[in-house]
Amino acid sequence: MKRKVIIDCDPGIDDSLALMLALSMEELEVAGITVVCGNSPVEMGVSNARKILSFMGRLDVPVFAGAETPLKREYVNALDTHGSDGLGESFLPEIPGWERTLSATGFMAETIKAGPCSVIALGPLTNLAVLYREDPLAFSRIEEIVSMGGCFRSHGNCSPVAEYNYWADPDGAALVYEAMENLGKTISMVGLDVTRKIVLTPDLLEYMKRLDPHMGEFVAKITKFYFDFHWQQEHLIGCVINDPLAVAYFADRSLCSGIMAYTQVERSGLSMGQTVVDSMGFYRKPANALVLTETHPLAFFRLFFSRLLGIGEPHLELLPALIKEEGKCGAFLGCLPTTWQEVEA
Numbered sequence: 445m446k447r448k449v450i451i452d453c454d455p456g457i458d459d460s461l462a463l464m465l466a467l468s469m470e471e472l473e474v475a476g477i478t479v480v481c482g483n484s485p486v487e488m489g490v491s492n493a494r495k496i497l498s499f500m501g502r503l504d505v506p507v508f509a510g511a512e513t514p515l516k517r518e519y520v521n522a523l524d525t526h527g528s529d530g531l532g533e534s535f536l537p538e539i540p541g542w543e544r545t546l547s548a549t550g551f552m553a554e555t556i557k558a559g560p561c562s563v564i565a566l567g568p569l570t571n572l573a574v575l576y577r578e579d580p581l582a583f584s585r586i587e588e589i590v591s592m593g594g595c596f597r598s599h600g601n602c603s604p605v606a607e608y609n610y611w612a613d614p615d616g617a618a619l620v621y622e623a624m625e626n627l628g629k630t631i632s633m634v635g636l637d638v639t640r641k642i643v644l645t646p647d648l649l650e651y652m653k654r655l656d657p658h659m660g661e662f663v664a665k666i667t668k669f670y671f672d673f674h675w676q677q678e679h680l681i682g683c684v685i686n687d688p689l690a691v692a693y694f695a696d697r698s699l700c701s702g703i704m705a706y707t708q709v710e711r712s713g714l715s716m717g718q719t720v721v722d723s724m725g726f727y728r729k730p731a732n733a734l735v736l737t738e739t740h741p742l743a744f745f746r747l748f749f750s751r752l753l754g755i756g757e758p759h760l761e762l763l764p765a766l767i768k769e770e771g772k773c774g775a776f777l778g779c780l781p782t783t784w785q786e787v788e789a
């Protein structure tokens with residue numbers, strides 16, 4: 445049976461790959477795409493979502509514009525990571541025909557109240573926080589929330605302790621985690637602990653191009669900037685594709701595992717955006733999060749390739765040779781040392 449989902453996102457290169465995956469999965473019915481300010485400003489995010497829908501032949505999926513600024517702090521985009529067009533400077537042609545209708549939260553409320561629907565959040569949690577404030581009943585009826593964001597044992601990507609989505613709107617993230625606590629529910633936190641292990645390498649991209657030149661070239665086009673960014677920033681040959689793991693995990697629970705823990709997001713100061721995960725139960729509070737700590741890159745890429753390329757997993761016989769799951773194994777295998785010091789050691 446298909447599960448209905450709203451994809452709340454800030455496309456964004458890896459958001460775009462996640463959208464492509466979601467649209468390729470028969471397990472999911474993408475009811476709509478809601479856009480939040482994050483990697484790119486909302487208008488650009490809407491335009492990028494439509495470019496992806498057009499490429500996927502799915503312009504029937506509606507797109508709604510959401511929050512243009514975080515709840516409290518100033519907006520900081522991530523165009524340095526995603527390119528000046530938010531889509532890796534691919535400068536794909538604009539897709540005309542979008543009209544502003546319902547707001548993102550208006551669409552969410554209407555859809556959630558109409559029947560079971562989950563939200564896969566791939567950007568800052570501002571839209572979900574606004575929904576909680578505007579319509580707590582609708583928020584409480586969300587079947588499940590899976591959020592790409594935060595980090596537990598891994599270091600951050602915006603500060604030593606904070607990941608971009610929660611750092612960009614710490615108040616929004618904190619409110620959503622508090623709301624889950626109040627409702628006695630849990631949010632699935634697909635954080636950097638697991639997403640850092642999902643590295644699209646040149647080998648994998650080349651394999652994709654060989655298997656399906658149309659899809660492979662498109663992915664290459666929108667990820668080239670991201671590859672360059674990762675080389676400059678992290679000395680990584682490849683790019684970490686965070687957001688598709690949240691979509692994949694939503695459909696297949698065997699891809700990640702983790703711990704249930706009470707989790708709070710820091711709103712300000714040195715550790716702004718940090719996810720404080722009470723794994724030892726110091727606060728004696730019930731868990732409001734399933735914090736994912738382990739993943740299986742090979743299983744993820746099997747699913748990613750098979751769905752995106754529309755081929756059966758048995759036909760992906762080269763994948764195991766291109767992905768090594770354990771240990772430090774060098775640039776082309778997707779598990780790199782993380783600092784220059786380690787490289788030199």
Ligand code: BDR
Nearest residue numbers: 456458459566608609686
């Ligand atoms: C997250 O931030 C964005 O740059 C990515 O799209 C992802 O959602 C990773 O920190």
Ligand code: CA
Nearest residue numbers: 456459566567
């Ligand atoms: Ca994102």
